Amino acid sequence: MEEIAKIIKDISGGNIKPIYFLMGEEPYYIDKLTEFIESNILSEDERAFNQQVLYGRDVSIEDVISAAKRYPMMADRQVIIVREAQELSRSIDELESYVKNIQPTTVLVIAYKYKSLDKRKSLTKLIEKEGLLFESKKLYENHVGTWISRVLQGKGYHIEPKATAMLVEFLGTDLSRINNELEKLQIILPKGTTFTPAHIEENIGFSKDFNVFEFRKAIGERNQLQAYRIADHFAQNKKEYPMILTTGMVFSFFSSLLQYHGLKDKSPGNVAKVLKVNPYFLKDYDLALKNFSMKKISAIVSTLRDIDVKSKGVGANQLHETDLLKEMLAKIFN
Incomplete structure (x- = not known):
């Protein structure tokens, strides 16, 4: 700044x-x-x-x-x-x-x-x-990636777009938390290194294959097999991927898609600005936009509200998280 x-x-x-x-x-x-x-x-x-x-x-x-x-x-x-x-x-x-x-x-x-x-x-x-x-104002999510790159360049490092996206997806826009994780990598890796998704996975503990944005990507692609695989991983690791956060992420994704459908200016810069998303993820939104009509997205948003209520123990008869995730995916892909 x-x-x-x-x-x-x-x-x-x-x-x-x-x-x-x-x-x-x-x-x-x-x-x-x-x-x-x-x-x-x-x-x-x-x-x-x-x-x-x-x-x-x-x-x-x-x-x-x-x-x-x-x-x-x-x-x-x-x-x-x-x-x-x-x-x-x-x-x-x-x-x-x-x-x-x-x-x-x-x-x-x-x-x-x-x-x-x-x-x-x-x-x-x-x-x-x-x-x-x-x-000191909060940065929007689509600005955090630029901040990460600038901080690392100032210290003699670089980072791949997907690695940046992983950090933002898992840590949100909390710059202090992100900086702490970047400092860990700087201790381990020599100057001049370009941080990759593998570095993030090995040293910070995030899976590059089983995470919320790969889950979102699989849903947007209508890749049911991969979506169910990731859902099962989430269910087996509830502490890392609590149901309430997973539901919230998917709800946010489809809410943004609904907004995207209604945009007159669908240029990448405007979409990233309006939806407040990392530009790296725009291709996921573009593909999902083709795979889900506005009518279908509206129905999914309604379904996700119901799943969210059930995940909080209301009217779900204490369904296991695996069952809730499967129910959510079944209704999305129906």
């Missing part, structure tokens, strides 16, 4: 704000910026007396303000970091009194994850005026 790069460049160049309020749904960038500030504003010697890390669950806003108002010891500034500050959401507006009379020798970092301040409130406007307000 250009905004992240600019913040880091400014701090490195000595343009340091008295308050950094880092908020938003995506914790990855909040954590990275917090770690950068923690390691780069003060020297190692200065940190011993002038850097303090607080946790939102253990302190009050009054505690934070009190710490921020102290003067540094034998240094030009002190750094106060409040991690998990979202725990202070009920009283966060009380920070306004400090921002109105900010301590210029303090750098106050508020890591406010999974939440955002109301931008209409005076606190938000004051922070924007006196310091830096950064909002």
